[in-house]
Amino acid sequence: MNAYQNKKLWKYILLAFALIIASGSLFYTNYLARNIAKSERTRAQIWALSIKQVISADDNDFLPYVFAVRDSSAIPAIVTNEKGEFQYARGLDSTKTFIPPVPDAVKTKNTPTYDPSYFQAELETMKSQREPIKINLPRGYWLIYYKDSALLSQLKLFPYVQLSVIAVFLLLAYTAFNSSRKSEQNQVWVGLAKETAHQLGTPISSLMAWIELIKDKFNAEDDPLVAEMENDVKRLEIVADRFSKIGSKPKLEEHSVYDAIDDFVNYFKVRVSKNISFEVTGNKDLVAELNIPLFDWVIENLLKNAVNAIEGKGSIKVDIHTNKTKDQILIDVIDTGKGIPRSKFITVFQPGYTTRKRGWGLGLSLTKRMVENYHNGQIAVRDSELGKGTTFRIILKNIRYDG
Template identity: 75%
Template sequence: MNAYQNKRLWKYILLTLAVIIASGSLLYTNYLVRKIAESEHTRAQLWALSLKQSIISDDKDFAYVLAVRDSSIVPAIVTDENGEIQTTKGLDSTKTFIKLDNISESNNKKKLEYDPEYFEHQREIMKSQHEPIKIILPGTGSGENLIYYKDSLLLTRLKLFPYIQLSVIAVFLLIAYTAFNSSRKSEQNQVWVGLAKETAHQLGTPISSLMAWIELLKNKFEAEDDPLMAEMENDVKRLEIVADRFSKIGSTPKLEPHIVYDVVKDFVDYFKVRVNNNISFEMTGNTDLKAGLNIPLFDWVIENLLKNAVNAIDDKGSIKINISTNKVQDQVFIDITDTGKGIPRSKFITIFQPGYTTRKRGWGLGLSLTKRIVENYHSGNIFVRDSELGKGTTFRIILKRIRDEQPTEA
């Protein structure tokens, strides 16, 4: 199991633990909510019985009955069989007022009136939460009275509490993870830049020595026109380019307009003579499209993709490179297709992650570096356009096209 797979495993473990903790919190809170709801139902029944008792009790017991009744803080509405409100409990008292009906100058009849919109809305809430308690109250006719009640403010808040709690924890963890990840990436980038520049510095001395030794060999054996010497010079020049690549890591490279077809073909011509003769190379497409390129870095991109294509081909196969554009002509497409093993669709994104590799001795940095160069340094995009197991893979690079009249952007 490589480092990337280990990292994913830990992410899944931590996610599983988070889900267990969240589920436990929700289950326990729901248990408390259920118990409090049962308690409030009992209190609502007690209030209904106390209401009935207050009507039929004598003066001696009346104060006690009222005290028992008022101990319940569950909001409630009492209606008759026709739905007319008889009394309420625990609701907004400003929504009711007392109207005096003048029967005679010596006798005034008090009548409670209610804000119909407010109380109807409250009753609908109560209906949605609990079945009404049916009770017959003395002096209100032969029909049943209905007592509607709803959850107390405490119970309502308790129901919302776990979701608020989990939301706050999630936001906190997201902020903490983002800050930690940003700090870690910044540290990794600093290490990466330092290592790259040190590598370029270390390569400088042996490359200079190799150039000198080649010149001595030419003079000693009079091999100025020897093709082997020419290839050795090409390899030393390639080492110079590699050192130059590493020296550019961490700095903003200068992009210049180049014909994409020519740049890619130059590297393919260098690369194909250094691989198995059973692998054929083919270049097709538009030969006039321009894009802003830093050639040493962009050659690195093509090199990594071609090396992956060669490694994917077991014995014999082909690699095709096609240069094209889209209908609106503002982008350049570079498609690199091989006839290798193919990539599972589930790995289309993960192959660009640092540390991901299918080779025993691979570091898993090639495609990650390729993506960084294309997206961060060339403002382009790279992805797996298509792949089928056993048939091959197509990588696509997208670059912004530069027309002759457009200024070059660094």
């Protein structure tokens, strides 16, 4: 298991623990809510019995106690008769509940009324939440509808608010930590790259001097082997220049995309197996803003990736064209290698991901950074089929429509 897969596994483990904690919090809160609901049901039953006692009581000395029991309940409730007609309410909006608990015999024309639509809405809510409590009276019966108290409603809502706050906090903390970690990684990358460029400088200068000495001593000005050595030393200079540019904004200039790719392919193909053929096709007139050393690095990484994917004989084709609106240059690097599983189309660009035993898993990650951060483009796996090959696509802005 490589470092990226190990990191991914730990993310899943932490997510599983977070889900367990969240589930435990919800379970415990629901447990408390159920117990409070049972308690409120009991209180509502006591309140119902107190109302019945008030209606049928003959002992006036006992009534104050009954009223105290009845009024001690803070549960919102509405009482209706068997016909569904409103009789009494408590614990509702005081600005809309005006009917006092007085017998019909003493009601007058001046008795305050109430808001029927409000009571009807509250009644429907209560019916949906709890079964009513039935009070049998000498003449018919009453039904007491009630709903969750404010405390119980808040308790039910509390875990979701709590989890939301925790989630926001964790998200902010993760974002800050991730940003700090990336910044630290970038500093390490930049420092390592610049130090590498610095270390390469001395041996490259020495190699150039040795080549000049060989030319003079053995009269090898036109020797093809010496010419190839010079090309390799120049390539080392370009590599050192690439590393020196990491961390700083590179200078972009207008270049023919076809010429830039064709020049590098011509250099690259003589340094790999003869069993692999190379072809550059497409529009030769497309122009983009490029930094040649860094753009060559992009193409080099894609070509090396393609070469490593080909087992035995194969071919690599680079096709350059535009989309329908011609405001983008599309560069497809097509190989006949072993292919990439569809589930790994995004993973291949992650640092540390590699299928090679001695690979570092940095090539495609650096390629993505150079295309997106330095050339304001895009790169993705356009298509791949196991055993048949892969197509990587680079998208750049087309600054001139000569084609």
